[in-house]
Amino acid sequence: MARVPVADALFTWPSDDPQLIGSRCTSCGIVTFPVQESCPRCAFTDMEEHLLPRRGRLWAWTTQSFPPPSPPYGGPTGDAFVPYGIGYVELPGEVKVESRLTEADPAVLRDGMEMELAIVPFRTDDEGNEVVTFAFAPVGGAASGGGA
Amino acid sequence: MANDVAIIGVGLHPFGRFPGVTGIDMGAVAIRRALADAGVEWRDVQFAFGGSYEVDNPDAVVALLGLTGIPFTDVYNGCATAASALTLAANTIRLGEYDLGVAVGMDKHLPGAFSADPRLYACPSWYGELGHFLTTKFFGMKINKYMHDHGISRETLARVAAKNYRNGARNPNAFRRKALSEEEILASPVLNWPLTQYMFCSPDEGAAAVVLCRADQAHRYTDTPIYLRATTVRTRRLGAFEVHSPWLPIEETPGPTVDASRAAFETAGIGPDDVDVIQLQDTDAGAEVIHLAENGFCADGEQEALVARGELEIDGRLPVNTDGGLTANGEPIGASGLRQVHEVVLQLRGQAGDRQVPGNPSVGYTQLYGAPGTAGVSILST
Numbered sequence: 001m002a003r004v005p006v007a008d009a010l011f012t013w014p015s016d017d018p019q020l021i022g023s024r025c026t027s028c029g030i031v032t033f034p035v036q037e038s039c040p041r042c043a044f045t046d047m048e049e050h051l052l053p054r055r056g057r058l059w060a061w062t063t064q065s066f067p068p069p070s071p072p073y074g075g076p077t078g079d080a081f082v083p084y085g086i087g088y089v090e091l092p093g094e095v096k097v098e099s100r101l102t103e104a105d106p107a108v109l110r111d112g113m114e115m116e117l118a119i120v121p122f123r124t125d126d127e128g129n130e131v132v133t134f135a136f137a138p139v140g141g142a143a144s145g146g147g148a
Numbered sequence: 149m150a151n152d153v154a155i156i157g158v159g160l161h162p163f164g165r166f167p168g169v170t171g172i173d174m175g176a177v178a179i180r181r182a183l184a185d186a187g188v189e190w191r192d193v194q195f196a197f198g199g200s201y202e203v204d205n206p207d208a209v210v211a212l213l214g215l216t217g218i219p220f221t222d223v224y225n226g227c228a229t230a231a232s233a234l235t236l237a238a239n240t241i242r243l244g245e246y247d248l249g250v251a252v253g254m255d256k257h258l259p260g261a262f263s264a265d266p267r268l269y270a271c272p273s274w275y276g277e278l279g280h281f282l283t284t285k286f287f288g289m290k291i292n293k294y295m296h297d298h299g300i301s302r303e304t305l306a307r308v309a310a311k312n313y314r315n316g317a318r319n320p321n322a323f324r325r326k327a328l329s330e331e332e333i334l335a336s337p338v339l340n341w342p343l344t345q346y347m348f349c350s351p352d353e354g355a356a357a358v359v360l361c362r363a364d365q366a367h368r369y370t371d372t373p374i375y376l377r378a379t380t381v382r383t384r385r386l387g388a389f390e391v392h393s394p395w396l397p398i399e400e401t402p403g404p405t406v407d408a409s410r411a412a413f414e415t416a417g418i419g420p421d422d423v424d425v426i427q428l429q430d431t432d433a434g435a436e437v438i439h440l441a442e443n444g445f446c447a448d449g450e451q452e453a454l455v456a457r458g459e460l461e462i463d464g465r466l467p468v469n470t471d472g473g474l475t476a477n478g479e480p481i482g483a484s485g486l487r488q489v490h491e492v493v494l495q496l497r498g499q500a501g502d503r504q505v506p507g508n509p510s511v512g513y514t515q516l517y518g519a520p521g522t523a524g525v526s527i528l529s530t
Contacts, residue, residue, distance in 0.1 A: 060293040063288070066339055068279040086285055098395060100280075
């Protein structure tokens with residue numbers, strides 16, 4: 001069974017040390033995620049690929065406690081749905097990335113906590129491949145599950 | 149010299165669920181009621197703007213009202229659709245093109261969270277596939293961060309929702325007319341932390357319409373014209389924390405509500421302290437709390453004490469969502485903002501019945517906010 005990314009050009013894969021793939025404006029330096037062709041600030045079209053740092057701090061978060069409408073949601077629904085955390089992680093000095101979180105317990109998640117990129121299972125496709133996506137996990141992981 | 153604009157008639161098709169009634173049917177009802185309120189006939193109407201999400205061609209309502217050949221322009225601007233219809237209608241009069249026209253909004257949504265193809269919002273497909281393309285989790289994140297930064301409690305969110313259900317119980321046109329206790333609201337299922345099911349509004353069905361004319365002609369039709377002092381629509385700037393954003397820059401900028409509000413106050417030449425009755429976009433209880441500050445009615449964090457003291461109640465210092473807001477009325481997107489204007493007009497005329505704000509309010513305010521980062525504000529006065 002292969003592990004395939006949910007979309008091309010989102011993160012470096014396969015990799016032992018994956019990174020999100022963003023872009024950077026060669027004129028003003030703003031960083032975007034994912035890659036985009038023009039700069040949202042100066043409207044230049046000279047963007048270069050830019051790999052994002054793996055660690056940052058949680059800037060805002062919530063939980064997703066019900067399955068989003070399908071389509072467009074492509075993950076497990078019904079009894080197979082597992083609530084997940086979602087938030088923005090601020091990658092210092094670069095960009096805030098919206099991401100699924102590996103932790104969904106409001107008693108554990110805190111604004112400002114240190115987070116690190118993780119590639120996690122999302123669903124199984126028709127060929128039996130494991131589709132993986134990017135997520136952020138609390139650094140250390142020890143805090144995880146503490147709110148049982 | 150631009151003409152001033154007056155609202156001389158308002159009409160509503162109740163909000164809720166109406167099996168077998170189409171969005172167009174509801175739009176026709178709202179327009180007929182607004183015309184009757186103004187004492188004018190459809191054949192007197194010189195132009196119209198119609199807003200809807202679900203109805204492709206709101207102008208098809210002419211089939212039910214009369215084929216008079218007027219220019220009837222359809223608009224869609226997310227949750228600010230009605231603000232765009234109102235702004236364009238008002239500007240048509242301001243610029244002197246016509247003297248009397250209609251702005252109408254109508255919608256008929258299926259139950260459940262709004263959904264769409266993310267690519268239509270300039271978002272990648274995977275954004276929807278992963279479950280990020282959802283307005284409710286944005287509102288959860290925004291209020292959760294706001295509570296953390298400014299010391300707002302979940303009890304305050306429950307009090308705001310309870311106030312809106314109470315106000316809705318006094319409104320015969322509301323979708324939800326049953327008061328709910330703060331305990332019931334907090335005990336309902338969490339949808340997006342810290343927000344529970346009863347803290348959110350629901351998509352539903354309904355229509356609202358207003359008749360506008362040149363202010364210097366308003367007394368031909370009514371003794372109680374309500375003047376439209378400002379109408380503004382703004383979209384997000386870089387750095388605003390907005391719905392459907394796969395990323396945000398490090399820099400932070402106020403959202404479009406702040407921009408629309410400041411521009412409206414400047415145009416109207418009045419300030420937040422002059423406003424007597426307020427309608428805010430309460431997609432959820434947290435949005436009402438945040439919007440109170442974003443529109444200049446209090447400082448960040450002050451809401452905790454204001455709500456505890458009952459200042460947002462109908463008899464409080466800052467009456468907010470006196471008809472129950474989106475919480476009790478639901479959100480037929482195209483109609484929602486004109487429902488707000490309908491309520492403010494009734495309040496300023498002293499016709500709001502059981503939910504009338506005391507003390508003869510003379511200035512009213514409405515605000516809309518929605519995807520993908522659009523806000524609309526209007527300021528009205530006697």
